[in-house]
Each structure stands twice: as C-alpha cells, then as structure tokens.
Ligand SMILES: C[S@@+](CC[C@H](N)C(=O)[O-])C[C@H]1O[C@@H](n2cnc3c(N)ncnc32)[C@H](O)[C@@H]1O
C-alpha cells in the first residue's frame with residue numbers, strides 16, 4: 298500500500314511471483330477450522346486489489362475464500378449473519394465521494410490539531426509507538442486507521458468489517474488518499490488471523506455494541522492477533538448521555554443501533570482478562586469535537602491544538618493502549 302503524504306509506506310502491494318507465497322499469507326488462518334496454512338489460488342487476469350490473487354484456500358478443510366469485486370477477500374465463516382444486516386443497510390447509504398471530501402477537509406488540517414481530535418495517533422505518539430502493520434476491526438469507513446496512516450505511523454494497513462458495502466466504499470476512499478489496504482470481509486468472533494500476526498490491532502466504536510460474556514470473548518479474540526492494541530469506545534459519562542439525548546431528540550431515535558457505553562473499569566477488566574496490560578489512557582471529548590468541525594470552515598481555529606485536562610469533564614469516549622505480550 299502507499300500513502301501520498303507523510304507515510305513511509307510502500308508504493309504497491311506485494312505481488313506474488315509464481316511458486317512464491319505472498320508475504321501477507323503468513324498472517325492468515327482459516328476462520329472455519331483455525332488452520333494456519335493457506336495457499337493463494339492461482340493468479341489470473343483481473344483486479345484483486347492489494348491481494349493480487351483471486352483468493353486463498355485452507356490447506357486443511359479445503360475451504361476457498363474468494364477476492365470479490367473491490368479487491369475484498371471474503372473470509373466470513375459460514376452461518377447466520379442476519380443480525381448484522383443493520384450495518385450493511387447503514388453503510389450502503391453512505392456516499393464514498395462525500396466521505397472522501399470529509400476526510401480531505403479533516404486530514405488536510407495541521408497535524409497537531411488533527412491529533413487534538415484523533416486519539417489513536419496521539420496516544421501512540423505519547424508511547425513512542427509506530428507500526429509496521431495494523432489491522433482495524435469493525436473498521437466501517439476506516440477513519441481510525443486513516444488517522445494513523447496520515448500521521449505516518451503505519452506502513453501496511455489491513456481493514457476488516459462484516460459489511461461488504463463498507464469495505465467497497467472504504468477501498469475507494471483509501472485509493473483517493475493513495476493508500477492500498479488489505480481489505481477483508483470478516484467476522485470479529487472468529488478472526489482470520491494467526492496469533493500475534495500484527496504489530497497493532499485497533500477498533501473504534503465496536504465493543505459497545507456487545508455486552509457480557511460475548512463482549513469478553515471478542516476482546517480476548519482481539520488481543521490474540523497482535524502485540525499491541527488500541528481501542529476507543531463510548532464512555533458512560535454525563536456528556537455522553539446528554540449527547541445521546543440530543544441526537545435521539547433530533548432523529549426521533551438513537552441511530553447507531555444497540556449500544557451500551559463502557560466504564561474505564563470495565564474496559565480494564567476486559568483487556569486484562571484478554572491477557573493484555575493496559576499502558577495508557579486517553580479520552581475523546583465533545584468540546585474538541587465541536588472545535589474540530591468548526592475549524593474545517595474557520596481555518597484559524599487550527600491554532601488551538603492545546604487540550605486542557607479540564608476537557609475530561611466533557612469526555613465522550615474512553616481510549617486505551619495495551620500490550621498483549623504476543
Ligand atoms: C459503529 S460502527 C463503527 C465503524 C468505524 N469504526 C467508525 O467508528 O467509523 C461498528 C462497525 O462494526 C462492524 N461490525 C459489527 N459487528 C461486526 C462483526 N461481528 N464482525 C465484523 N464487523 C462488525 C459494523 O459493520 C460497523 O462498521
């Protein structure tokens with residue numbers, strides 16, 4: 298993949314040569330049987346995105362996983378996925394052109410200012426972390442990975458979501474920014490990756506859509522696949538509940554589906570039970586969010602990149618960075 302601005306990324310995805318397995322295949326495992334030896338399907342003419350091949354096959358159960366239109370490797374396990382139809386519907390209504398325009402305006406701003414809003418590059422900078430490769434789970438339109446890529450903090454970007462519309466749209470958005478990510482339609486209960494396959498895995502706005510033991514199992518599965526983990530989720534703060542009331546009032550209902558905000562305590566429990574050690578916390582807040590959106594119209598506001606600690610009072614999301622020991 299390549300990034301036009303600031304990133305030290307490669308220009309093109311590694312193209313597999315005849316007889317030689319592509320490097321990326323070493324990260325994959327079969328989501329159906331868990332086996333770690335997959336082979337690339339024979340090359341043929343066509344656009345297969347970053348993969349460069351029409352699909353992969355499991356060496357054990359022989360299940361084939363195709364690369365479909367848009368360069369998306371489909372690695373969803375078989376079964377009833379109808380509970381996720383809501384997300385497909387939501388993403389299919391989003392216009393990639395409008396998203397590209399919104400990202401241009403957001404990420405075209407001063408980097409220090411961008412990081413007063415985007416917590417994942419900020420917390421990474423604080424810890425001195427940069428990444429050879431990253432995978433974003435439940436990526437939607439990939440904004441969190443984009444914030445790391447635009448900060449020049451990651452070389453190789455992998456994106457995974459259950460929604461095919463989101464993956465297709467996100468491929469177009471990343472292309473507009475000169476980035477060629479590895480796109481996977483996958484399922485977070487059974488990730489198609491080997492243990493410790495990535496430098497970092499990240500998620501934003503994902504685990505609040507699950508509760509209880511299922512949530513615990515998902516975080517454990519997340520911690521399995523990478524050395525480091527970054528996570529941003531809504532925190533059940535006063536500001537969150539005021540914001541939720543206002544949005545519900547404006548739209549007549551809460552438009553983001555089933556969602557239960559978390560506490561820092563619950564988050565720590567989840568990640569520790571997943572085998573990780575929490576190293577740093579940050580928070581996303583409503584005041585910086587308003588400023589960030591206003592600055593797209595009034596450029597002088599970009600000078601205000603300082604974030605006083607008192608903004609914790611209007612925090613909306615909790616953000617954590619953890620190490621898994623993988
Ligand atoms: C609230 S959206 C957040 C999207 C993105 N991270 C953002 O903040 O813009 C939650 C995302 O998780 C995805 N998702 C939900 N359940 C999933 C599952 N079981 N496996 C993979 N992705 C899932 C949805 O399709 C959706 O894109």
Ligand SMILES: [Zn+2]
Pocket residue numbers: 327328329330331332355356357358359360
């Ligand atoms: Zn298999």
